[in-house]
Amino acid sequence: MKKTVFSPEDFKKFEDNRNVMMELFGITCSVCGIDEIGYVAENAPKTIGQIAQEAIDENPEISDDELDDMMTGPIEAWQEVDDYNASIGMPTFACDNCYQQLIDGEINISDAMEIED
Numbered sequence: 001m002k003k004t005v006f007s008p009e010d011f012k013k014f015e016d017n018r019n020v021m022m023e024l025f026g027i028t029c030s031v032c033g034i035d036e037i038g039y040v041a042e043n044a045p046k047t048i049g050q051i052a053q054e055a056i057d058e059n060p061e062i063s064d065d066e067l068d069d070m071m072t073g074p075i076e077a078w079q080e081v082d083d084y085n086a087s088i089g090m091p092t093f094a095c096d097n098c099y100q101q102l103i104d105g106e107i108n109i110s111d112a113m114e115i116e117d
């Protein structure tokens with residue numbers, strides 16, 4: 001069953017400290033592909049930037065290697081959510097513009113994603 005109707009409850013604000021995820025994975029809007037993410041799916045985990053920031057706040061001496069190790073689990077969690085969302089036609093990442101159009105029912109993500117495949 002593909003998701004075709006979207007409401008503001010399906011999304012939350014995307015807050016990724018220092019754009020870590022953008023730099024690590026080059027994430028883009030799941031709908032149009034631009035690299036200005038405003039919102040993420042409601043089921044998305046805490047952002048890598050937030051997790052990294054918390055780790056640094058807790059231990060300012062933390063090394064890059066230690067940080068890398070800590071990110072493995074969260075990165076897999078994001079991958080799983082993104083795979084799952086793709087399977088149900090739910091965009092994981094949305095720019096402000098696409099978010100608004102999804103809420104307004106002006107674009108149909110299922111069609112867009114099938115073309116991509």
Ligand SMILES: [Zn+2]
Pocket residue numbers: 029030031032033034094095096097098099
């Ligand atoms: Zn977009």
